Amino acid sequence: MPISTATGAQPCPSDQWRHNHNFNQGNPLAERNTRWALLLTLVMMVAEITGGWVFNSMALLADGWHMSSHALALGLAVLAYGAARHFAQSQRFSLGTWKIEILGGYTSALFLVAIAGLMLFQSIARLLNPSPIYYDQAIALACVGLTVNLVCAWLLKEDHHHHGHSHSHSHHDLNLRAAYIHVITDAVTSVLAIIALIGGKLWGASWLDPVMGIVGAIVVCVWAYGLLRETSGILLDAEMDKPIVEEISSVIANQFSAKVTDIHVARVAQHKYSCSLALATTNNITADAVRQALSVHKELVHITVEINHY
Incomplete structure (x- = not known):
């Protein structure tokens, strides 16, 4: 390779060897749909908290505050998408900003663990100290909540956003997946709650409500563990087994x-x-x-x- 000097040769054409480190092309459709899911979740959260207050239903009130944690997680997913896009050209990130999205997914998984712990605590407390349940109002609002969760799950389903994959390796948008798991978690807990409430109304089995809550907490923990394992592996570059x-x-x-x-x-x-x-x-x-x-x-x-x- 010729060496440039002050007295002769042309300067080294270094621009041809420069690398663009913006490897992440973003996921605009996923970001937009996550915003819609966040809006729907916030509306349902307000409805459940208001309904619980008006109908004096602790079950609805608790579910409304439970949904607020999912709204926070969805907001975190939207924020991660926005931050990755905003800092995409920043020289501070040596290999791009994609891991901001992964950090969002990891943090959402931690929220899932906290939600599971809260569900378990409340369910055991309710099992030990049963309280009156307003079945009709609770069932009606739980059905509305389930509908909202299913719409959000459809918006966040990854197949809508990516249909192919590179070579033989399948990867997911883990920020989107974390948001998806949050709404699916809420949908599953809504289904379990509806089953428990109907059972309690028809057969007087009030114990079904807290038992279903415990089952839901276990399911959430399993999903959170899988998400934590995958996102932490990427954040720590622990992927030499790929x-x-x-x-x-x-x-x-x-x-x-x-x-x-x-x-x-x-x-x-x-x-x-x-x-x-x-x-x-x-x-x-x-x-x-x-x-x-x-x-x-x-x-x-x-x-x-x-x-x-x-």
Whole structure:
């Protein structure tokens, strides 16, 4: 490579080697639908809290405040989308802003754990100290709440936003998935509440209400655990067990007589990875040749190669 000097050569055309680190193209439709889901949830939250106050129903009042936590989580998802888009061109983020969305999903999962704990506490308290239930009003409003949750779930269903995936690896918009799980959680608890309320009204089985609450809390915990595990793995770059890592090693082994001495793979967007690897070889291979060979994997969008000859 020619060296630029003050007395002769042209300056190095560095612009041709500059990288754009804005790997995340965003999800505008998901962001818009999450806003609609947030609005519907807020309206239903106000209706349930008002209904619980007017009808003197603790069950409705509790469900209204329970829905407020989901509204907060949906608001967090909208905020994460907005922040990722707003800071997309900021130089402070070395590999883009996609992980802001993942942080939103992780925080939503923590909210789910808190919601499950609150559901469990309230259900056990109600099981030990039963209180009068206004069945007709509670059933009617719970049915309305279920309808709202189903509409929100349809808005947030990921199939509406992404129909394909890169290569053979399936990834999800985890910020959207977190919002989706929140509304599905509310829908499931509404179904359980309706079953319990009908059972209590028809057969006097008032104990069904708190028992269904305990079942709902367990279901929420299971979903929260799965979401926490996936989002925390991305945030901590704990993804060296993904198939793409083995595929990179396979390309190096099959096309180059080189040994991989160091490799780092991290997800930088929904279907995209950054890869940094070091090779040791006795052959005259170049970093460009390695990058070209790895480019068959379209999910690799940022490849750094170090060649060590011995």
